[in-house]
Amino acid sequence: MTTLTLTALVALGSFAAGLLGALTGLGGGMVIVPLLTIVFGVDIHYAIGASLISVIATSSGAAAAYVKEGFTNVRVGMLLEVATTIGALVGAYLAGILSTTVIAVIFGLVLLYSAYLSLKPRVEHVVGGPPNTIARWLRLDSTYPTAEGLQPYEVQGVPAGFGLMGVAGVLSGLLGIGSGAVKVLAMDQAMRLPFKVSTTTSNFMIGVTAAASAGVYLHRGYIDPGLAMPVMLGVLCGALVGARLLTGARPKILRLIFSAVIVFLAVEMLYNGLTGKI
Protein backbone atom coordinates (compact mmCIF):
# COMPACT_ATOMS: atom_id res chain seq x y z
CA MET A 1 0.00 0.00 0.00
CA THR A 2 1.42 3.43 -0.90
CA THR A 3 1.49 6.32 1.57
CA LEU A 4 -1.21 8.10 -0.46
CA THR A 5 -3.63 5.14 -0.28
CA LEU A 6 -3.00 4.54 3.41
CA THR A 7 -3.47 8.25 4.21
CA ALA A 8 -6.78 8.33 2.32
CA LEU A 9 -8.07 5.18 4.04
CA VAL A 10 -7.01 6.37 7.51
CA ALA A 11 -8.68 9.75 6.86
CA LEU A 12 -11.88 7.98 5.75
CA GLY A 13 -11.94 5.70 8.81
CA SER A 14 -11.25 8.65 11.11
CA PHE A 15 -14.03 10.64 9.44
CA ALA A 16 -16.47 7.79 10.18
CA ALA A 17 -15.25 7.61 13.79
CA GLY A 18 -15.67 11.38 14.27
CA LEU A 19 -19.11 11.33 12.66
CA LEU A 20 -20.41 8.43 14.79
CA GLY A 21 -18.77 9.90 17.88
CA ALA A 22 -20.55 13.23 17.43
CA LEU A 23 -23.92 11.67 16.52
CA THR A 24 -23.95 9.31 19.50
CA GLY A 25 -22.23 11.65 21.95
CA LEU A 26 -19.84 8.84 22.86
CA GLY A 27 -16.75 10.46 21.37
CA GLY A 28 -14.84 9.08 18.41
CA GLY A 29 -11.46 8.93 20.16
CA MET A 30 -12.24 5.56 21.67
CA VAL A 31 -12.29 3.75 18.32
CA ILE A 32 -9.25 5.41 16.71
CA VAL A 33 -6.65 3.24 18.48
CA PRO A 34 -8.39 -0.11 17.73
CA LEU A 35 -9.02 1.07 14.15
CA LEU A 36 -5.35 1.91 13.57
CA THR A 37 -3.89 -1.12 15.36
CA ILE A 38 -6.33 -3.84 14.26
CA VAL A 39 -7.34 -2.67 10.76
CA PHE A 40 -4.16 -0.90 9.65
CA GLY A 41 -1.57 -2.80 11.70
CA VAL A 42 -0.10 0.40 13.20
CA ASP A 43 2.06 0.11 16.33
CA ILE A 44 -0.03 0.96 19.40
CA HIS A 45 2.28 3.81 20.52
CA TYR A 46 1.84 5.72 17.23
CA ALA A 47 -1.88 4.94 17.36
CA ILE A 48 -2.27 6.38 20.86
CA GLY A 49 -0.30 9.51 19.88
CA ALA A 50 -2.54 10.14 16.86
CA SER A 51 -5.67 9.46 18.93
CA LEU A 52 -4.69 12.01 21.61
CA ILE A 53 -4.36 14.64 18.87
CA SER A 54 -7.85 13.85 17.56
CA VAL A 55 -9.27 14.06 21.10
CA ILE A 56 -7.89 17.61 21.54
CA ALA A 57 -9.28 18.67 18.17
CA THR A 58 -12.83 17.44 18.77
CA SER A 59 -12.95 18.60 22.39
CA SER A 60 -11.81 22.14 21.57
CA GLY A 61 -14.07 22.31 18.51
CA ALA A 62 -17.11 21.24 20.52
CA ALA A 63 -16.23 23.41 23.54
CA ALA A 64 -16.22 26.51 21.32
CA ALA A 65 -19.93 25.86 20.70
CA TYR A 66 -20.76 25.15 24.36
CA VAL A 67 -19.06 28.16 25.93
CA LYS A 68 -21.99 30.51 25.50
CA GLU A 69 -24.72 28.34 27.00
CA GLY A 70 -23.70 28.94 30.61
CA PHE A 71 -23.68 25.28 31.70
CA THR A 72 -19.93 24.85 32.17
CA ASN A 73 -18.81 25.21 35.80
CA VAL A 74 -15.32 26.66 35.31
CA ARG A 75 -14.33 26.34 39.01
CA VAL A 76 -15.30 22.66 39.16
CA GLY A 77 -13.54 22.07 35.85
CA MET A 78 -10.34 23.84 36.88
CA LEU A 79 -10.17 22.15 40.28
CA LEU A 80 -10.66 18.69 38.77
CA GLU A 81 -8.10 19.45 36.08
CA VAL A 82 -5.44 19.42 38.77
CA ALA A 83 -6.34 15.72 39.21
CA THR A 84 -6.71 14.91 35.50
CA THR A 85 -3.46 16.59 34.40
CA ILE A 86 -1.42 14.87 37.13
CA GLY A 87 -3.19 11.61 36.18
CA ALA A 88 -2.45 12.22 32.48
CA LEU A 89 1.27 12.66 33.18
CA VAL A 90 1.25 9.43 35.22
CA GLY A 91 -0.58 7.69 32.36
CA ALA A 92 1.93 8.96 29.80
CA TYR A 93 4.74 7.68 32.04
CA LEU A 94 3.07 4.26 32.31
CA ALA A 95 2.63 4.12 28.51
CA GLY A 96 6.41 4.23 28.24
CA ILE A 97 7.08 1.31 30.60
CA LEU A 98 4.10 -1.06 30.23
CA SER A 99 4.22 -3.76 27.54
CA THR A 100 1.95 -3.42 24.51
CA THR A 101 0.08 -6.54 25.66
CA VAL A 102 -0.86 -4.93 28.99
CA ILE A 103 -1.90 -1.68 27.26
CA ALA A 104 -4.04 -3.57 24.72
CA VAL A 105 -5.79 -5.60 27.46
CA ILE A 106 -6.53 -2.50 29.58
CA PHE A 107 -7.83 -0.82 26.42
CA GLY A 108 -10.14 -3.77 25.69
CA LEU A 109 -11.55 -3.71 29.22
CA VAL A 110 -12.15 0.07 29.13
CA LEU A 111 -13.94 -0.33 25.78
CA LEU A 112 -16.21 -3.05 27.21
CA TYR A 113 -17.01 -0.89 30.22
CA SER A 114 -17.78 2.11 27.98
CA ALA A 115 -20.11 -0.01 25.82
CA TYR A 116 -21.90 -1.20 28.97
CA LEU A 117 -22.29 2.39 30.21
CA SER A 118 -23.60 3.62 26.87
CA LEU A 119 -26.26 0.90 26.69
CA LYS A 120 -27.41 1.34 30.28
CA PRO A 121 -30.23 3.89 30.33
CA ARG A 122 -28.99 7.05 31.95
CA VAL A 123 -31.04 7.34 35.12
CA GLU A 124 -31.74 10.90 36.15
CA HIS A 125 -29.73 11.13 39.35
CA VAL A 126 -30.42 13.30 42.35
CA VAL A 127 -29.03 16.76 41.71
CA GLY A 128 -27.19 18.42 44.58
CA GLY A 129 -27.84 17.79 48.25
CA PRO A 130 -27.34 19.48 51.61
CA PRO A 131 -24.72 22.25 51.75
CA ASN A 132 -21.28 20.63 51.63
CA THR A 133 -18.40 22.08 53.69
CA ILE A 134 -15.62 21.37 51.18
CA ALA A 135 -17.65 22.50 48.18
CA ARG A 136 -18.62 25.66 50.03
CA TRP A 137 -15.02 26.40 51.01
CA LEU A 138 -13.95 25.92 47.37
CA ARG A 139 -16.93 27.99 46.17
CA LEU A 140 -18.03 25.29 43.72
CA ASP A 141 -21.77 25.80 44.08
CA SER A 142 -23.31 27.56 41.11
CA THR A 143 -26.43 27.97 39.00
CA TYR A 144 -27.45 26.68 35.60
CA PRO A 145 -30.10 27.80 33.12
CA THR A 146 -33.35 25.80 33.00
CA ALA A 147 -36.80 26.41 31.52
CA GLU A 148 -37.80 27.93 34.88
CA GLY A 149 -34.83 30.28 34.98
CA LEU A 150 -31.49 29.98 36.78
CA GLN A 151 -31.44 26.96 39.09
CA PRO A 152 -28.90 26.84 41.95
CA TYR A 153 -27.17 23.54 42.86
CA GLU A 154 -24.94 22.38 45.75
CA VAL A 155 -21.93 20.28 44.75
CA GLN A 156 -21.33 17.02 46.68
CA GLY A 157 -18.56 14.40 47.08
CA VAL A 158 -15.56 16.56 46.15
CA PRO A 159 -12.79 14.12 47.33
CA ALA A 160 -14.45 11.13 45.57
CA GLY A 161 -14.91 13.15 42.37
CA PHE A 162 -11.30 14.36 42.54
CA GLY A 163 -10.00 10.78 42.97
CA LEU A 164 -12.11 9.42 40.09
CA MET A 165 -10.83 12.26 37.91
CA GLY A 166 -7.27 11.19 38.65
CA VAL A 167 -8.18 7.73 37.33
CA ALA A 168 -9.79 9.30 34.24
CA GLY A 169 -6.56 11.25 33.66
CA VAL A 170 -4.38 8.12 33.95
CA LEU A 171 -6.58 6.28 31.42
CA SER A 172 -6.47 9.28 29.08
CA GLY A 173 -2.68 9.51 29.19
CA LEU A 174 -2.19 5.75 28.92
CA LEU A 175 -4.72 4.99 26.17
CA GLY A 176 -5.01 8.27 24.25
CA ILE A 177 -8.74 8.57 24.87
CA GLY A 178 -10.89 11.37 26.30
CA SER A 179 -12.23 9.22 29.17
CA GLY A 180 -15.45 11.23 28.90
CA ALA A 181 -17.45 8.30 30.33
CA VAL A 182 -15.44 8.20 33.57
CA LYS A 183 -15.48 12.00 33.84
CA VAL A 184 -19.24 12.24 33.49
CA LEU A 185 -19.63 9.34 35.97
CA ALA A 186 -17.54 11.17 38.56
CA MET A 187 -19.51 14.38 38.15
CA ASP A 188 -22.96 12.72 37.91
CA GLN A 189 -22.68 10.09 40.64
CA ALA A 190 -20.07 11.42 43.05
CA MET A 191 -20.51 15.19 42.78
CA ARG A 192 -24.22 15.18 41.81
CA LEU A 193 -23.88 17.90 39.20
CA PRO A 194 -26.85 18.51 36.89
CA PHE A 195 -26.72 16.51 33.66
CA LYS A 196 -25.85 19.30 31.24
CA VAL A 197 -23.34 20.82 33.63
CA SER A 198 -21.39 17.56 33.92
CA THR A 199 -21.45 16.92 30.16
CA THR A 200 -20.20 20.37 29.14
CA THR A 201 -17.71 20.66 32.03
CA SER A 202 -16.35 17.23 31.12
CA ASN A 203 -15.90 18.36 27.52
CA PHE A 204 -14.10 21.49 28.73
CA MET A 205 -11.67 19.24 30.63
CA ILE A 206 -11.03 16.59 27.96
CA GLY A 207 -8.90 18.85 25.75
CA VAL A 208 -6.82 20.09 28.68
CA THR A 209 -6.25 16.54 29.96
CA ALA A 210 -5.25 15.27 26.52
CA ALA A 211 -2.91 18.26 26.03
CA ALA A 212 -1.08 17.33 29.25
CA SER A 213 -0.08 13.91 27.94
CA ALA A 214 0.27 14.98 24.28
CA GLY A 215 3.34 17.09 25.17
CA VAL A 216 5.01 14.03 26.68
CA TYR A 217 4.08 11.89 23.68
CA LEU A 218 5.54 14.49 21.31
CA HIS A 219 8.86 14.65 23.15
CA ARG A 220 9.03 10.85 23.30
CA GLY A 221 8.58 10.58 19.52
CA TYR A 222 5.19 8.83 19.70
CA ILE A 223 3.46 11.39 17.46
CA ASP A 224 4.07 10.63 13.79
CA PRO A 225 3.10 13.52 11.48
CA GLY A 226 2.19 11.26 8.53
CA LEU A 227 -0.29 9.34 10.67
CA ALA A 228 -1.58 12.10 12.97
CA MET A 229 -2.38 14.32 9.96
CA PRO A 230 -5.17 12.18 8.37
CA VAL A 231 -6.47 11.14 11.81
CA MET A 232 -6.81 14.73 13.08
CA LEU A 233 -8.33 16.13 9.87
CA GLY A 234 -10.62 13.12 9.41
CA VAL A 235 -12.00 13.09 12.95
CA LEU A 236 -12.41 16.88 12.99
CA CYS A 237 -14.38 16.90 9.70
CA GLY A 238 -16.49 13.95 10.88
CA ALA A 239 -17.29 15.67 14.17
CA LEU A 240 -18.21 18.94 12.44
CA VAL A 241 -20.52 17.19 9.97
CA GLY A 242 -21.99 15.12 12.83
CA ALA A 243 -22.80 18.25 14.82
CA ARG A 244 -24.64 19.69 11.77
CA LEU A 245 -26.65 16.50 11.19
CA LEU A 246 -27.57 16.03 14.84
CA THR A 247 -31.14 17.37 14.59
CA GLY A 248 -32.45 14.82 12.10
CA ALA A 249 -30.55 11.78 13.38
CA ARG A 250 -31.90 8.88 15.43
CA PRO A 251 -29.41 8.57 18.27
CA LYS A 252 -30.93 5.42 19.82
CA ILE A 253 -30.28 3.14 16.88
CA LEU A 254 -26.94 4.82 16.25
CA ARG A 255 -25.89 4.31 19.88
CA LEU A 256 -26.77 0.64 19.52
CA ILE A 257 -24.73 0.30 16.33
CA PHE A 258 -21.81 2.21 17.81
CA SER A 259 -21.91 0.11 20.99
CA ALA A 260 -21.82 -3.06 18.90
CA VAL A 261 -18.77 -1.70 17.05
CA ILE A 262 -17.12 -0.92 20.39
CA VAL A 263 -17.79 -4.42 21.78
CA PHE A 264 -16.38 -5.97 18.59
CA LEU A 265 -13.24 -3.81 18.81
CA ALA A 266 -12.91 -4.58 22.54
CA VAL A 267 -12.90 -8.33 21.87
CA GLU A 268 -10.37 -7.85 19.06
CA MET A 269 -8.12 -5.74 21.31
CA LEU A 270 -8.26 -8.37 24.07
CA TYR A 271 -7.64 -11.25 21.64
CA ASN A 272 -4.80 -9.55 19.75
CA GLY A 273 -3.29 -8.24 22.98
CA LEU A 274 -3.31 -11.63 24.70
CA THR A 275 -1.94 -13.46 21.66
CA GLY A 276 0.83 -10.86 21.32
CA LYS A 277 -0.30 -9.61 17.90
CA ILE A 278 -0.38 -5.93 18.90
Next chain:
Amino acid sequence: MALREKSSGHRLGERWTDDELEQLVGNLLRYGVLIAAAVVLFGGVLYLAHYGGGHPSYHVFAGEPASLRSLHDIFFGALALNSHSVIQLGLILLIATPVARVALSLLAFAAQKDKMYVVVTAIVLGLLVYSLFFGRV
Protein backbone atom coordinates in the same frame (compact mmCIF):
# COMPACT_ATOMS: atom_id res chain seq x y z
CA MET B 1 -1.32 41.02 23.84
CA ALA B 2 -4.37 40.02 21.86
CA LEU B 3 -6.26 40.09 25.13
CA ARG B 4 -5.76 43.78 25.54
CA GLU B 5 -6.77 44.53 21.97
CA LYS B 6 -9.97 42.50 22.17
CA SER B 7 -11.11 43.93 25.47
CA SER B 8 -10.40 47.49 24.44
CA GLY B 9 -11.57 49.94 27.05
CA HIS B 10 -10.86 47.44 29.84
CA ARG B 11 -7.44 47.34 31.36
CA LEU B 12 -6.34 43.99 32.78
CA GLY B 13 -6.93 45.13 36.33
CA GLU B 14 -10.63 45.60 35.70
CA ARG B 15 -13.09 42.78 35.75
CA TRP B 16 -14.21 41.50 32.37
CA THR B 17 -17.88 40.89 31.93
CA ASP B 18 -18.79 37.22 31.57
CA ASP B 19 -20.04 37.84 28.03
CA GLU B 20 -16.72 39.27 26.89
CA LEU B 21 -14.82 36.40 28.48
CA GLU B 22 -17.08 33.76 26.92
CA GLN B 23 -16.70 35.37 23.53
CA LEU B 24 -12.93 35.52 23.91
CA VAL B 25 -12.71 31.86 24.99
CA GLY B 26 -15.05 30.76 22.19
CA ASN B 27 -12.99 32.60 19.58
CA LEU B 28 -9.72 31.31 21.01
CA LEU B 29 -10.89 27.69 20.73
CA ARG B 30 -12.49 28.15 17.33
CA TYR B 31 -9.55 29.95 15.69
CA GLY B 32 -6.95 27.82 17.51
CA VAL B 33 -8.41 24.63 16.04
CA LEU B 34 -8.99 26.20 12.61
CA ILE B 35 -5.45 27.60 12.32
CA ALA B 36 -3.93 24.32 13.56
CA ALA B 37 -6.02 22.34 11.04
CA ALA B 38 -5.01 24.69 8.20
CA VAL B 39 -1.30 24.31 9.03
CA VAL B 40 -1.65 20.51 9.30
CA LEU B 41 -3.51 20.41 5.97
CA PHE B 42 -0.84 22.54 4.27
CA GLY B 43 1.90 20.28 5.66
CA GLY B 44 -0.13 17.23 4.63
CA VAL B 45 -0.31 18.40 1.01
CA LEU B 46 3.47 18.97 0.98
CA TYR B 47 3.99 15.57 2.61
CA LEU B 48 1.84 13.66 0.11
CA ALA B 49 3.41 15.53 -2.83
CA HIS B 50 6.86 14.38 -1.68
CA TYR B 51 6.24 11.00 -0.15
CA GLY B 52 2.80 9.94 -1.45
CA GLY B 53 4.25 7.18 -3.65
CA GLY B 54 6.40 5.67 -0.87
CA HIS B 55 5.58 2.78 1.41
CA PRO B 56 5.15 3.68 5.07
CA SER B 57 5.94 1.28 7.90
CA TYR B 58 3.99 1.92 11.05
CA HIS B 59 4.03 -1.76 12.05
CA VAL B 60 7.35 -1.40 13.80
CA PHE B 61 7.74 1.27 16.43
CA ALA B 62 10.97 3.20 15.95
CA GLY B 63 10.03 6.56 17.45
CA GLU B 64 10.33 9.87 15.65
CA PRO B 65 13.77 11.43 14.95
CA ALA B 66 14.97 14.20 17.27
CA SER B 67 14.15 16.83 14.62
CA LEU B 68 10.42 16.04 15.03
CA ARG B 69 10.46 15.96 18.83
CA SER B 70 11.95 19.25 19.99
CA LEU B 71 9.92 22.46 19.68
CA HIS B 72 12.98 24.40 18.50
CA ASP B 73 13.84 21.97 15.67
CA ILE B 74 10.22 21.64 14.59
CA PHE B 75 9.87 25.43 14.34
CA PHE B 76 12.94 25.91 12.17
CA GLY B 77 12.13 22.80 10.11
CA ALA B 78 8.69 24.26 9.42
CA LEU B 79 10.23 27.60 8.35
CA ALA B 80 12.30 25.62 5.82
CA LEU B 81 8.99 24.06 4.66
CA ASN B 82 9.97 20.55 5.64
CA SER B 83 6.60 18.80 5.32
CA HIS B 84 6.96 16.65 8.48
CA SER B 85 7.91 19.71 10.52
CA VAL B 86 5.00 21.78 9.14
CA ILE B 87 2.53 19.08 10.26
CA GLN B 88 4.19 18.85 13.69
CA LEU B 89 3.96 22.65 14.02
CA GLY B 90 0.21 22.45 13.33
CA LEU B 91 -0.12 19.71 15.94
CA ILE B 92 1.76 21.85 18.49
CA LEU B 93 -0.61 24.77 17.76
CA LEU B 94 -3.49 22.36 18.45
CA ILE B 95 -1.97 21.16 21.74
CA ALA B 96 -1.34 24.81 22.69
CA THR B 97 -5.01 25.76 22.21
CA PRO B 98 -6.34 24.28 25.49
CA VAL B 99 -3.17 25.53 27.22
CA ALA B 100 -3.99 29.06 26.05
CA ARG B 101 -7.52 28.62 27.33
CA VAL B 102 -6.21 27.77 30.80
CA ALA B 103 -3.89 30.80 30.63
CA LEU B 104 -6.89 32.97 29.78
CA SER B 105 -8.79 31.55 32.77
CA LEU B 106 -5.81 32.41 34.97
CA LEU B 107 -5.96 36.06 33.80
CA ALA B 108 -9.72 36.11 34.37
CA PHE B 109 -9.41 34.76 37.94
CA ALA B 110 -6.62 37.26 38.59
CA ALA B 111 -8.77 40.11 37.29
CA GLN B 112 -11.53 38.94 39.64
CA LYS B 113 -8.99 38.88 42.50
CA ASP B 114 -9.94 35.25 43.16
CA LYS B 115 -6.70 34.13 44.84
CA MET B 116 -7.72 30.53 45.50
CA TYR B 117 -8.49 29.85 41.84
CA VAL B 118 -5.47 31.79 40.63
CA VAL B 119 -3.40 29.20 42.55
CA VAL B 120 -5.48 26.23 41.29
CA THR B 121 -5.25 27.45 37.67
CA ALA B 122 -1.53 28.20 37.99
CA ILE B 123 -0.91 24.57 39.05
CA VAL B 124 -2.78 23.26 35.99
CA LEU B 125 -1.00 25.73 33.69
CA GLY B 126 2.39 24.82 35.19
CA LEU B 127 1.81 21.10 34.54
CA LEU B 128 0.71 21.79 30.95
CA VAL B 129 3.63 24.10 30.16
CA TYR B 130 6.05 21.62 31.70
CA SER B 131 4.64 18.81 29.54
CA LEU B 132 4.71 20.87 26.33
CA PHE B 133 8.21 22.30 26.77
CA PHE B 134 10.07 19.55 28.62
CA GLY B 135 7.85 16.49 28.40
CA ARG B 136 9.87 14.17 30.60
CA VAL B 137 8.07 12.13 33.22
